[in-house]
Amino acid sequence: MDSPSPDLNLDNLKAVKVLGRGAMGTVFLIQDAASTFALKVVDKTSIHSKLDAERRARWEIQLLSQLSHPFLPSLISTFESHHFLAWALPYCPGGDLNRLRYRQNDRVFSPPVIRFYIAEIICALQHLHSLGIAYRDLKPENVLIQSSGHVTLTDFDLSRKLAPKTVQTVISDPPPLPLPETHRKHRRSFSRWIHFHPSDLSSQRNGLKKTKSARVSPVSRRKPSFSNGERSNSFVGTEEYVSPEVVRGDGHEFAVDWWAMGILAYEMLYGTTPFKGKNRKETFRNVLMKTPEFVGKRSELTDLIEKLLEKDPTKRLGYTRGAIEIKEHEFFKGVQWDMLTEMVRPPFIPVRDDGTGELTEHLSTINGGVDIKHYFESLKSPPSLPPSPVSSLSCKFKKTFSLSDF
Ligand SMILES: Nc1ncnc2c1ncn2[C@@H]1O[C@H](COP(=O)(O)OP(=O)(O)OP(=O)(O)O)[C@@H](O)[C@H]1O
Numbered sequence: 001m002d003s004p005s006p007d008l009n010l011d012n013l014k015a016v017k018v019l020g021r022g023a024m025g026t027v028f029l030i031q032d033a034a035s036t037f038a039l040k041v042v043d044k045t046s047i048h049s050k051l052d053a054e055r056r057a058r059w060e061i062q063l064l065s066q067l068s069h070p071f072l073p074s075l076i077s078t079f080e081s082h083h084f085l086a087w088a089l090p091y092c093p094g095g096d097l098n099r100l101r102y103r104q105n106d107r108v109f110s111p112p113v114i115r116f117y118i119a120e121i122i123c124a125l126q127h128l129h130s131l132g133i134a135y136r137d138l139k140p141e142n143v144l145i146q147s148s149g150h151v152t153l154t155d156f157d158l159s160r161k162l163a164p165k166t167v168q169t170v171i172s173d174p175p176p177l178p179l180p181e182t183h184r185k186h187r188r189s190f191s192r193w194i195h196f197h198p199s200d201l202s203s204q205r206n207g208l209k210k211t212k213s214a215r216v217s218p219v220s221r222r223k224p225s226f227s228n229g230e231r232s233n234s235f236v237g238t239e240e241y242v243s244p245e246v247v248r249g250d251g252h253e254f255a256v257d258w259w260a261m262g263i264l265a266y267e268m269l270y271g272t273t274p275f276k277g278k279n280r281k282e283t284f285r286n287v288l289m290k291t292p293e294f295v296g297k298r299s300e301l302t303d304l305i306e307k308l309l310e311k312d313p314t315k316r317l318g319y320t321r322g323a324i325e326i327k328e329h330e331f332f333k334g335v336q337w338d339m340l341t342e343m344v345r346p347p348f349i350p351v352r353d354d355g356t357g358e359l360t361e362h363l364s365t366i367n368g369g370v371d372i373k374h375y376f377e378s379l380k381s382p383p384s385l386p387p388s389p390v391s392s393l394s395c396k397f398k399k400t401f402s403l404s405d406f
């Protein structure tokens with residue numbers, strides 16, 4: 001990696017809060033008189049490095065450096081030392097979409113609110129796909145809310161570069177790429193990367209805890225992966241969000257993101273995902289076999305979801321013409337796609353980070369916060385300073401207006 005940016009040096013930074021901890025990275029809130037940002041730090045010397053954390057982190061940084069979109073993160077700066085790999089991102093004070101949903105009556109969103117968030121997610125995915133990147137980990141926990149109320153996708157360590165759209169082939173797993181010197185603009189976080197065997201099927205999803213993404217160990221792939229021009233069969237995603245073609249090991253394309261978006265829209269509408277089973281095995285069986293149930297009156301939204309949850313990826317909405325095809329759906333009639341950032345006021349605007357969240361790990365603010373290196377050292381000596389379970393942040397929202405005309 002290049003030498004550390006002058007403005008990002010772990011020796012000088014104090015963290016005031018842990019915003020989240022994933023399988024391999026920890027995200028801190030850095031706040032001082034001059035700036036506020038989120039800092040994702042990977043400890044290269046920890047046991048996690050054996051889980052490929054460093055390689056995943058480099059991939060994420062490299063990918064984020066290419067992004068330039070209002071609903072995708074911007075890479076502010078990077079830092080690397082013998083021990084740490086770190087990168088700074090704009091702070092999203094609104095938490096994630098899952099947390100926001102739990103704050104709603106009946107834990108569901110109204111169709112206009114769903115329209116707003118899904119529209120922004122489509123635009124973000126469209127940008128990724130135009131760069132040949134399949135996101136592969138869309139779920140509410142990975143949709144963060146910016147201070148403006150607009151969304152930002154997070155967590156790109158499962159994303160992959162695909163061949164051009166017509167072929168849609170996974171070229172390879174992320175290589176250990178160096179950071180480019182120039183493009184350091186748009187960015188985001190990394191993370192959870194667990195390996196499991198299909199026979200090891202225990203449910204991961206539990207309340208507000210961030211769901212784990214899953215990846216079948218390469219040895220258990222049903223078919224070998226191919227290089228150059230053929231599909232990868234690596235298994236990636238979060239169990240309730242993985243598409244049938246991924247479960248089958250048939251390879252995967254951009255259409256996996258449209259499937260996941262169908263699951264996301266379903267969960268926002270009904271408060272539950274459509275194929276959730278008692279355990280992972282049952283969930284996968286449902287993904288392959290079960291027709292999604294739509295309780296209540298059918299609508300344009302349920303029609304959209306149904307078309308996104310088409311089990312055959314080649315018949316799925318978005319397969320042929322990508323985001324354009326989805327944007328044309330009746331559910332989005334009237335949406336001014338080019339004006340999303342400028343004209344549409346988001347349904348919820350974070351009012352403030354009130355600092356009282358149970359799930360937020362507050363660090364001492366004496367001397368302006370906690371030294372990040374000391375923080376990691378303390379993790380290595382559990383008896384003296386056991387870390388509390390962490391995830392996400394607390395934030396209040398104000399509802400800004402009715403979206404009925406959106
Ligand atoms: N820019 C940000 N602003 C605010 N909170 C953030 C930001 N980036 C990440 N977080 C919080 O930190 C959590 C962990 O971030 P992220 O998912 O990027 O880490 P990870 O190590 O990749 O986790 P995982 O194991 O789930 O992959 C997020 O779920 C979110 O709650």
